[in-house]
Amino acid sequence: MRLATWNVNSIGARLPRFLEWLELAQPDVVALQETKTATFPEVGDLGYEVAHSGDGRWNGVAVLSRVGLEQVDATLDGHPEPRIVSAQCGPVHVTSVYVPNGRALGDPHYDYKLAWFAALRERLDRFDPAQPLVVMGDFNVARTDDDVWDPAAFRGSTHVTPAERAAMDALVDWGLVDVVPRPGKGDHPFTYWDYRAGMFHKDMGMRIDYVLATRAVAVQDAWVDREARKGKGASDHAPVVLDVEV
DNA sequence: ATGTCCGTAACCTACGGA
Numbered sequence: 001m002r003l004a005t006w007n008v009n010s011i012g013a014r015l016p017r018f019l020e021w022l023e024l025a026q027p028d029v030v031a032l033q034e035t036k037t038a039t040f041p042e043v044g045d046l047g048y049e050v051a052h053s054g055d056g057r058w059n060g061v062a063v064l065s066r067v068g069l070e071q072v073d074a075t076l077d078g079h080p081e082p083r084i085v086s087a088q089c090g091p092v093h094v095t096s097v098y099v100p101n102g103r104a105l106g107d108p109h110y111d112y113k114l115a116w117f118a119a120l121r122e123r124l125d126r127f128d129p130a131q132p133l134v135v136m137g138d139f140n141v142a143r144t145d146d147d148v149w150d151p152a153a154f155r156g157s158t159h160v161t162p163a164e165r166a167a168m169d170a171l172v173d174w175g176l177v178d179v180v181p182r183p184g185k186g187d188h189p190f191t192y193w194d195y196r197a198g199m200f201h202k203d204m205g206m207r208i209d210y211v212l213a214t215r216a217v218a219v220q221d222a223w224v225d226r227e228a229r230k231g232k233g234a235s236d237h238a239p240v241v242l243d244v245e246v
Numbered sequence: 247a248t249g250t251c252c253g254t255a256a257c258c259t260a261c262g263g264a
Contacts, residue, residue: 009264010252034264036253057253058263101264140264153247194264195250204247236251236264 001028001067001244005096005136005209006228007192007237010036011060017233022046025225025241028067029089031096033138035060053082061096061137065089076119083116084123091246092217093127097137102158110158113140117167121174129175132216132246138192138237139210141168143178146188147207149199159208168210176212179219181240184226191224192237200229209240218245 004027008014011032022030023046030048037060040052047066053074054060059082063069067090074085086095097120102113120135127133141164145151154160172178183189190205199205213219222242229238 013252034252103263194247197247197249199247199249 001090001092001246002241003027003029003031003092003094003134003136003211003244004225004239004241005031005033005211006239007033007098007138007209007235009034009235009237011041011062012037014233014235015041017228017235019043019046021225021228021239022048025239027241028065029092029094030062030064031094031136032062032064033060033096033098035062051085051087053085055082059083059098061085061098063087063089063094063096065094076116076123079116079119084120091132092244093131093133095133095135095137097135097139099137099139099141101140102164105156105158105161113158114163114167117164117170121167121170124171124174129214130216132214133176134211134213134217135171135176136209136211136240138208139168140208141165142206142208143168143210147190149188149190149202149204149206159206171212175214177215177219179211179213179222179242181211181222181224181242184224184229184238189224190238191240193229195236209237211240211242213244216246220244
């Protein structure tokens with residue numbers, strides 16, 4: 001089966017591009033982030049069921065599945081913002097996450113980010129690392145210095161701190177594999193490029209979108225769908241797509 | 247790098263957030 005994750009930066013603004021991509025990419029399950037809507041739009045007759053958690057202007061996550069959608073849960077203890085939704089999709093349990101950005105070191109939102117990570121790690125304990133399970137989405141962390149275009153540019157900023165990287169490690173240590181996709185271009189599997197300053201064109205990106213999968217999910221291939229980041233009306237993130245056997 | 251894009255409120259522009 002084919003899985004994908006994509007921060008769409010508003011499903012409303014992205015709908016034509018999203019539907020076009022959906023037909024082309026043919027994923028069985030899609031995790032979306034930053035839907036930025038209270039009501040998920042109609043996706044037509046492509047056969048997807050939708051689990052969406054969103055309250056309007058900010059955040060919003062979804063899981064779309066054409067292989068079944070059960071046990072939908074959009075809760076995270078102590079954190080009411082719509083940043084997580086999970087569901088059993090056929091043989092695999094899928095969680096879509098949109099980790100808080102953190103804004104800046106010293107900002108209360110940075111502490112909120114770390115607390116949110118801790119709650120996500122706690123939430124994993126209701127599952128079994130031996131079961132087929134993926135947690136995917138926008139984690140707002142670059143796990144290594146190779147995951148940003150210039151490590152020097154990130155000194156003193158969020159996304160690269162030891163605490164944020166440790167929070168990612170804690171998820172992995174529970175029993176998840178960081179599925180590194182093939183890059184769409186160049187040596188780095190970046191998934192995000194700022195809209196400004198020709199960053200995408202110069203491949204000055206970041207790897208902040210991840211697929212974390214248990215070993216019961218056999219990954220055949222994984223790649224960054226760079227085409228979806230090109231041209232007018234694109235999100236600032238590219239989808240990560242993977243083919244798996246469960 | 248601070249060059250763009252998103253939604254919103256309230257208008258035809260400004261702002262917070264990323």
